[in-house]
Amino acid sequence: MENSRSKECVEVAERLAEVLDGSADERIYEHIASCDMCRDVRHEAERALLVARDAGGDYREPSDLEARLDRALASDPEAKVTAPEPKGPAAAPPKHGPPSARTIRWVAGGLLAAAAAILVIRGAGTESGGDTSARRAGGWRGVVERVAVASGGEGVMVCGARGENCKRLAQGGEFPAAALLKTDARTRARVRLSDGSIVTLERSTELLLLDEGPRRARLVRGALTADVTHAADEARIDLPRGALAVHGTKFALRAEETLASVDVARGSVTLSDAEKRSVRVNAGESARLAPGAPPFVSFSESFGESLAWSDETFGKAEASAGPRGLGELKAKKPGQDGERAGAAPTRPR
Helix, strand or coil: CHHHHHHHHHHHHHCHHHHHHCCCCHHHHHHHHHCHHHHHHHHHHHHHHHHHHHHCCCCCCCCCHHHHHHHHHHHCCCCCCCCCCCCCCCCCCCCCCCCCHHHHHHHHHHHHHHHHHHHHHCCCCCCCCCCHHHHHHCCCCEEEEEEEECCCCCCEEEECCCCCCCEEECCCCEECCCCEEECCCCEEEEEEECCCCEEEECCCCEEEECCCCCCEEEEEEEEEEEECCCCCCCEEEEECCEEEEECCCEEEEEECCCCEEEEEEECEEEEEECCCCEEEEECCEEEEEECCEEEEEEECCCHHHHHHHHHHHHCCCCCCCCCCCCCCCEECCCCCCCCEECCCCCCCC
């Protein structure tokens, strides 16, 4: 197990650029979620990349840069870079052992230096006008895809970060970064965020999109389901008494003033409380936050039910999502024609 784990750590180091841009394989993200060292490396790399990105925010590419490069190349057309010839007998290829944290961090540093150079040369942050700071930081914004309103409902509302200046959004309406999305007791809404993530808001829910960093939000109250895309910056949803780190996954989340719960359908998340105690939650598992106790994980017997309201309202997001939990049996009471779903729930043995 240790050798397999080390090989995966080596692959994280070799493909860190893919991890940062969100194109790495699913299994690499799953390993990062389970490996403290690789998770720290990714976190440090993301922070360093943000610093490098912001450092080039005021750079403006000189208008004559291309002409100056052409002149420099034309002045010495024979110039070329050659590697020195090896001297002495060829050295035997080194034997690779398990990587150390320092080795992986050196690889990460090299990749980040290259990324920083590219960002500066290409003039990162040269956008003019508009919400440039939010675009550079990757703050979530998006569009309302679907709205389901029962009789007497007001629909989905978008407000300022402090709940001011609220207005109703119809299907197709756009909302900016640092917005507060609200549904009333008779409204559900599905929104698409700027990174492609899909979030469905349950009735009586408030979700605040934060501009403190990339892909950040706060579930003030209520419930949601989310299918979050992989990206360079790991998504995070703050809770009244904790936080959820999302490793690219589908899950159902509910929060109240002192309680919170998450049910994971695909991928994994990390749930932490206000004291920074955390647990990793994998597909098919649930985790809970409760006063006076650390977060705890259990097998989810009802994660299908946690997601069902979203699928039933707006249609199945995935045709192959599979059965709810391990399965369910339906039963009829004597003398009745209607079936009762979940009357005999199955449990793992």
